[in-house]
Amino acid sequence: MSTQSEIGVPRFALVGTPNSGKTALFNALTGSRQKVANYPGVTVERKAGILQTPSGRKVHLIDLPGTYSLRGRSPDEEITRDVVLGRLVSETTPDLLLCVADATNLRVALRLVIELKRVGRRLMLVLNMIDLARRRGIDIDLDRLSAELGVPVVTSTAVRRGGTEELLRRMDDMAAGRLEPPGENTWKPLTAGELRAAQREADRIIAAAVGMPARPDTVSARVDAVLLNPVAGLAILLGVLFVMFQAVFAWAKPVMDLISSGFDTLGEGVHEALPAGLLQSFIQNGVLGGVGSVIVFLPQILILFFFILMLEDLGYMGRAAFLMDRIMGGAGLHGRAFIPLLSSFACAIPGIMATRVIDNRRDRLTTILVAPLMTCSARIPVYTLIISAFVPATHVWGWLSLQGLVMFGLYAAGIISALSVSFVAKHLFLRENYTPPFMLELPAYKLPSLRSVVIGLYTRAKMFLQRAGTTIFFMMVVIWFLASFPRPPEGAEGPAINYSLAAMIGDALSPVLAPVGFNWQINVALVPGMAAREVAVAALGTVYSIEGGKEAAEQIGEALAGKWSLATALALLVWYIFAPQCASTLAMIRRETGSWRWMAITFGYMLALAYVAAFATYNVAVALGAG
Amino acid sequence: MTDTVASTVSCMPLGQANRGFCGQINAIHVGEDVHGLAAPEIERRLLELGFVEGAEIKVLHEGPIGRDPIAVRINGATIALRRREAMAILVTSSNRPL
Numbered sequence: 013m014s015t016q017s018e019i020g021v022p023r024f025a026l027v028g029t030p031n032s033g034k035t036a037l038f039n040a041l042t043g044s045r046q047k048v049a050n051y052p053g054v055t056v057e058r059k060a061g062i063l064q065t066p067s068g069r070k071v072h073l074i075d076l077p078g079t080y081s082l083r084g085r086s087p088d089e090e091i092t093r094d095v096v097l098g099r100l101v102s103e104t105t106p107d108l109l110l111c112v113a114d115a116t117n118l119r120v121a122l123r124l125v126i127e128l129k130r131v132g133r134r135l136m137l138v139l140n141m142i143d144l145a146r147r148r149g150i151d152i153d154l155d156r157l158s159a160e161l162g163v164p165v166v167t168s169t170a171v172r173r174g175g176t177e178e179l180l181r182r183m184d185d186m187a188a189g190r191l192e193p194p195g196e197n198t199w200k201p202l203t204a205g206e207l208r209a210a211q212r213e214a215d216r217i218i219a220a221a222v223g224m225p226a227r228p229d230t231v232s233a234r235v236d237a238v239l240l241n242p243v244a245g246l247a248i249l250l251g252v253l254f255v256m257f258q259a260v261f262a263w264a265k266p267v268m269d270l271i272s273s274g275f276d277t278l279g280e281g282v283h284e285a286l287p288a289g290l291l292q293s294f295i296q297n298g299v300l301g302g303v304g305s306v307i308v309f310l311p312q313i314l315i316l317f318f319f320i321l322m323l324e325d326l327g328y329m330g331r332a333a334f335l336m337d338r339i340m341g342g343a344g345l346h347g348r349a350f351i352p353l354l355s356s357f358a359c360a361i362p363g364i365m366a367t368r369v370i371d372n373r374r375d376r377l378t379t380i381l382v383a384p385l386m387t388c389s390a391r392i393p394v395y396t397l398i399i400s401a402f403v404p405a406t407h408v409w410g411w412l413s414l415q416g417l418v419m420f421g422l423y424a425a426g427i428i429s430a431l432s433v434s435f436v437a438k439h440l441f442l443r444e445n446y447t448p449p450f451m452l453e454l455p456a457y458k459l460p461s462l463r464s465v466v467i468g469l470y471t472r473a474k475m476f477l478q479r480a481g482t483t484i485f486f487m488m489v490v491i492w493f494l495a496s497f498p499r500p501p502e503g504a505e506g507p508a509i510n511y512s513l514a515a516m517i518g519d520a521l522s523p524v525l526a527p528v529g530f531n532w533q534i535n536v537a538l539v540p541g542m543a544a545r546e547v548a549v550a551a552l553g554t555v556y557s558i559e560g561g562k563e564a565a566e567q568i569g570e571a572l573a574g575k576w577s578l579a580t581a582l583a584l585l586v587w588y589i590f591a592p593q594c595a596s597t598l599a600m601i602r603r604e605t606g607s608w609r610w611m612a613i614t615f616g617y618m619l620a621l622a623y624v625a626a627f628a629t630y631n632v633a634v635a636l637g638a639g
Numbered sequence: 640m641t642d643t644v645a646s647t648v649s650c651m652p653l654g655q656a657n658r659g660f661c662g663q664i665n666a667i668h669v670g671e672d673v674h675g676l677a678a679p680e681i682e683r684r685l686l687e688l689g690f691v692e693g694a695e696i697k698v699l700h701e702g703p704i705g706r707d708p709i710a711v712r713i714n715g716a717t718i719a720l721r722r723r724e725a726m727a728i729l730v731t732s733s734n735r736p737l
Binding site: 080081083085116117119120123202204207208211212215224232233236237240242243245246330333334335337338339449450451452453454455456 | 679681683686691700701702703704707710714715717719720721724
C-alpha cells in the first residue's frame with residue numbers, strides 16, 4: 013500500500029489492554045531507538061521507534077495508549093481509536109496491528125481482539141508473558157486459538173533475552189507479505205449488548221483453546237492479603253513513601269550540590285576569563301545560571317522516576333491508589349494523585365511531571381493546579397532566613413522549639429491549602445457534574461525489568477532537558493535581563509540592580525504591595541525571586557549591599573531583623589506559602605497541560621491567595637502591636 | 640414459586656458483599672443518577688472490565704476507610720472498584736466454602 017511504497021518502511025502499531033506488558037514489549041523491541049513526544053494538541057504521549065527484523069528489514073513501531081475498547085473514553089483512548097481507524101491526520105495509518113495480551117489473563121484481551129477484527133486491518137495477537145503462563149500451568153493451544161479467532165497468534169516474553177525472537181520472525185513474514193487491509197472497516201462503538209456477546213464469545217474461545225490449571229495462582233492474592241490489609245497495607249505504603257521522599261530529598265542533594273557548585277565554578281571561570289561587562293554578566297548569570305538552574309533538578313527527577321517506574325512495573329501503583337482512594341477522594345483528588353503531591357515537597361517540577369500516572373484529565377489538572385502549594389525545598393532557605401531572624405529561639409512547654417513549630421506550621425499550611433483548593437476546584441470550576449468512577453485492574457505482581465526501567469528513565473531525562481530546558485532557560489534569560497538593564501549610570505552608588513528594570517518593577521509594585529507590609533527592597537528581590545524562590549535570599553543580600561550571597565544568610569538575617577517589623581516578616585513568610593514565585597514551575601505547567609490558560613489560572617489563584625493571606629497577616633500583626 | 644423466592648433472597652448487590660464473598664454475577668443493572676455518569680456508560684465500563692453475567696466472582700480485599708473500595712477476583716483477574724459502582728453488579732452467592 014501507499015505507506016510502504018512511499019517510505020519503504022512498514023508501520024506496525026502495538027495495541028492492548030492496560031497491564032498487558034505492552035510498554036515492556038515496546039522497550040524490548042525498540043530499545044533506545046525510540047522517541048517520546050506528545051500528539052499535537054493533546055497531552056497524550058506518542059511513543060515511536062524503529063526495529064530491525066532478523067532479515068534486516070526496518071519496521072516502524074508505535075506504542076498506542078492502553079485501552080479496553082475502541083470507544084475512546086479518555087484523550088488517550090481516543091488517540092488509540094483514531095490511529096487504529098486511520099482517522100488521525102498527524103499519524104500514518106498502521107499497516108499491521110499487534111494486539112498484545114497478557115497470556116495469564118486473556119478474557120478481556122480476547123474481547124478486544126474480537127472488536128479489533130471489525131476494523132478490517134491486518135491483525136496479529138501477541139501472547140505476552142508466555143513464560144509466566146506456562147509456569148502457572150496455563151496450557152494454550154495456539155493453533156486452536158488462532159483458528160477460533162481467525163487471527164495469527166504468536167508468543168513472546170518481553171522481559172527475557174531472546175523472548176521476542178519468534179515475534180520478530182513473524183513480524184518479518186508479515187512485513188514481507190501483503191499489507192493492504194484484508195477487509196472493510198465495519199467498526200462502530202459497541203453497545204452493551206454487543207460487549208456482552210463479544211465477552212461470551214471470548215469466554216467460549218478460552219474454554220475451547222486454553223487449559224486452566226486446577227489451582228489458580230494465589231501468589232498475588234497472598235501478597236495482597238498483607239499489602240492491601242487496612243492496617244499493615246497503609247503502614248507499608250507510608251514506609252515506601254517515606255523511603256521515596258527521603259531519596260528524592262536527601263540522596264539527590266549531594267549530586268545537586270555538585271551540579272550547582274560545578275556551574276558556579278564554571279561561572280567564576282567565565283568571570284575571570286571575560287572582561288567585566290554585559291557579556292560577562294550574560295554568560296555567567298544569564299546562560300550558565302539559567303542552564304544550571306534547570307539541570308540541577310535532574311537528579312531529583314531521575315530518582316523520583318526510578319521509584320515510580322519500579323513501583324509501576326512491580327504492579328504496586330494500582331494497590332497504592334486502592335489504599336489512598338478514599339483518603340484523597342475526600343479532597344476531590346484521585347488516589348493516584350498522592351505520589352505527584354508528595355514529590356512536590358521536593359520540587360513541584362518532578363511532581364507535575366509525575367501527574368502523568370493519572371489518566372483522567374480532570375483529576376490530573378486538579379493535581380497540577382495544587383502541586384505548587386506543597387512546600388518545596390526551594391522555600392526552605394527563605395523560611396529559615398526569616399524564621400531565624402524573627403522568631404526567637406525559645407521553647408514552648410519546655411521542649412518544643414518555637415522555630416521548628418513555625419516551620420511545621422508553614423508546611424501544614426501548604427498541605428491544608430492544597431487540599432482546600434482541590435476541594436474548591438472540584439466543586440466550583442472543574443465541575444463536570446460527575447466524579448469519575450474508580451475502576452482499576454490490579455495486575456499480578458511481576459519483577460520489574462531493569463532494562464525497561466533504564467529506558468524509561470532515559471526517555472524522561474531527555475524529554476525534561478529538551479522540552480522544559482528550552483522554556484525554563486528562556487525565562488531565566490528574561491529575568492536576567494530585567495535584573496541587569498538598564499545599566500547604572502556612571503559613578504552611581506549602591507548595587508547595580510537598584511537601577512534595573514527589576515527595581516522599576518519593584519517600585520511600581522510598591523503601592524500595591526505596601527498594604528501587605530512589603531518595602532521596596534522586598535519588591536525588588538521578588539523579581540529575580542521568580543527565577544527560583546531561594547534566589548530571593550541572595551537578591552535581598554544584593555539589595556541591602558551585603559557581600560557573599562547565599563553563604564551570608566546569617567548576616568542578611570541580622571540586617572533584616574534591624575530593618576523590618578515583625579509584621580512585615582510574617583507577611584513575607586505567608587506570601588511565600590502561596591505565591592507563584594517560580595518561573596520553572598509555571599513553564600512546566602504550560603508544558604504539561606499544553607495551554608497557557610492553565611498556567612495563567614495557577615499563577616492567578618496563587619497570587620490572589622498570597623496577597624489576601626499576606627494582607628490579613630500583616631494587618632492582624634500590626635493590630636496586635638507587631639508593626 | 641420457591642425457586643424465585645430462593646433466587647431473590649440470595650441475589651444481592653456486590654456493593655454490599657463482605658470480604659470473602661464468593662458467587663456468580665446474576666445481572667448488571669445500573670440505577671439512574673447514582674453515579675453522575677450516564678448509566679449506560681457505567682454499564683459498558685463494567686462490561687469492558689469483564690463483569691458479565693455468569694462470571695465467577697470473589698471479594699478479596701476491602702479498602703482501609705469505610706471498607707471501600709473493594710478488590711474482587713473475576714475469572715482470574717483482580718479488579719478494584721468503589722462500592723458505589725459495585726452496587727450495579729447483582730450477584731448470587733455460591734454455597735461453596737471460601
